[in-house]
Amino acid sequence: MQAASHDAEGRLDIKCLTLPELEAAIVGLGKERFRAKQIYKWIWQKHVTSFDQMTNISKTARAELEQRFYLSTLTASDILHSTDGTRKFLWRCEDGHTIESVLIPDGERFTLCMSTQVGCAMACSFCLTGDLGLKRHLKVSEIANQPAQVNALLAVEGHPPLTNLVLMGMGEPLHNLDNLVPALTIALDADALNFSHRKITVSTVGLVPRMAELAAALPVNLAVSLNATTEEQRLQTMPITRRYDLETLLQACRDFPLPSGKRITFEYVMLGGFNDTLDDAVRLVRMLRGIKAKVNLIPYNENPDRDIKRPADHLVKQFQTYVMQQGIHCAVRTTRGTDIAAACGQLGKREEAARRRAAKQDRTDGPQSPKSSLQTTK
Numbered sequence: 001m002q003a004a005s006h007d008a009e010g011r012l013d014i015k016c017l018t019l020p021e022l023e024a025a026i027v028g029l030g031k032e033r034f035r036a037k038q039i040y041k042w043i044w045q046k047h048v049t050s051f052d053q054m055t056n057i058s059k060t061a062r063a064e065l066e067q068r069f070y071l072s073t074l075t076a077s078d079i080l081h082s083t084d085g086t087r088k089f090l091w092r093c094e095d096g097h098t099i100e101s102v103l104i105p106d107g108e109r110f111t112l113c114m115s116t117q118v119g120c121a122m123a124c125s126f127c128l129t130g131d132l133g134l135k136r137h138l139k140v141s142e143i144a145n146q147p148a149q150v151n152a153l154l155a156v157e158g159h160p161p162l163t164n165l166v167l168m169g170m171g172e173p174l175h176n177l178d179n180l181v182p183a184l185t186i187a188l189d190a191d192a193l194n195f196s197h198r199k200i201t202v203s204t205v206g207l208v209p210r211m212a213e214l215a216a217a218l219p220v221n222l223a224v225s226l227n228a229t230t231e232e233q234r235l236q237t238m239p240i241t242r243r244y245d246l247e248t249l250l251q252a253c254r255d256f257p258l259p260s261g262k263r264i265t266f267e268y269v270m271l272g273g274f275n276d277t278l279d280d281a282v283r284l285v286r287m288l289r290g291i292k293a294k295v296n297l298i299p300y301n302e303n304p305d306r307d308i309k310r311p312a313d314h315l316v317k318q319f320q321t322y323v324m325q326q327g328i329h330c331a332v333r334t335t336r337g338t339d340i341a342a343a344c345g346q347l348g349k350r351e352e353a354a355r356r357r358a359a360k361q362d363r364t365d366g367p368q369s370p371k372s373s374l375q376t377t378k
Contacts, residue, residue: 051065124227
């Protein structure tokens with residue numbers, strides 16, 4: 001189910017338009033083309049919430065805009081603060097659905113982990129977001145409003161704006177590619193959010209055909225959620241493997257067009273006793289031959305809804321050391337925001353808990369998050 005881009009009065013959500021689309025709409029109203037860029041900057045750089053605030057636009061033009069368009073916003077229904085400085089935003093959409101995004105400060109770097117869907121259809125065994133299932137895709141404005149509204153908050157607080165965007169929150173970004181591309185076009189536009197293509201990373205579980213479509217549409221970074229070194233491991237953890245097997249995915253990575261200096265990031269969630277051995281590291285290095293790659297190891301963030309354990313620290317270090325010795329850049333992602341359920345694989349947990357409480361009050365048996373046990377495959 002898609003979210004509507006029009007309100008109850010039939011007005012179009014102007015934040016769903018890229019600059020060329022807005023220019024076409026403004027010209028269609030009989031206005032000068034350059035007015036579109038003025039409006040665009042008011043929306044995305046000055047964070048206005050009404051057309052009346054656009055003081056270099058005539059009152060007559062503002063009234064016409066008000067008749068045909070509206071300015072959508074996400075409502076921050078809650079902002080949770082972690083002891084490590086991470087902040088999690090619970091956004092309420094116009095239709096009442098909620099999504100989450102996570103602000104991760106690290107020195108002068110401010111990264112926002114963004115969502116692209118309400119829930120997720122991929123059902124990876126270790127990820128709580130998948131327990132929600134897919135409710136709907138986010139529309140263009142709902143994706144772009146996340147960094148825009150966080151930037152507005154940072155400005156009020158006296159902080160510099162966001163430096164990096166990672167599409168690693170709720171949902172599979174490439175499953176919503178039709179809305180992702182225009183949203184990131186807005187993020188990249190110098191007259192809008194003005195991010196560098198080197199500072200935006202799109203993660204995927206491996207929707208192979210859409211990887212090529214992303215490359216053709218945008219020059220952003222690609223991260224592939226791998227999490228396995230054998231076909232059997234990946235089948236246990238990631239159902240998408242039944243559609244696109246491991247070799248098909250790896251070939252798509254070999255074929256992925258990379259500008260000079262860029263590499264594909266392979267995200268590897270380390271699950272205790274499952275994919276955390278030196279043998280796994282050896283297989284991983286062998287798999288990545290012929291691919292411009294770097295590896296991001298993510299020790300599993302334990303939670304009571306899964307029987308999966310975090311690997312021992314010495315195994316993580318052993319794994320990282322071997323991969324680096326083979327000439328592949330390999331980093332271990334620092335776990336952030338676990339005390340507010342903002343870490344990798346935990347988004348959507350609060351909504352799931354609230355849904356269960358509501359179901360309990362109705363004296364019905366709410367669906368339970370499946371406990372997942374993984375069989376070691378060596």
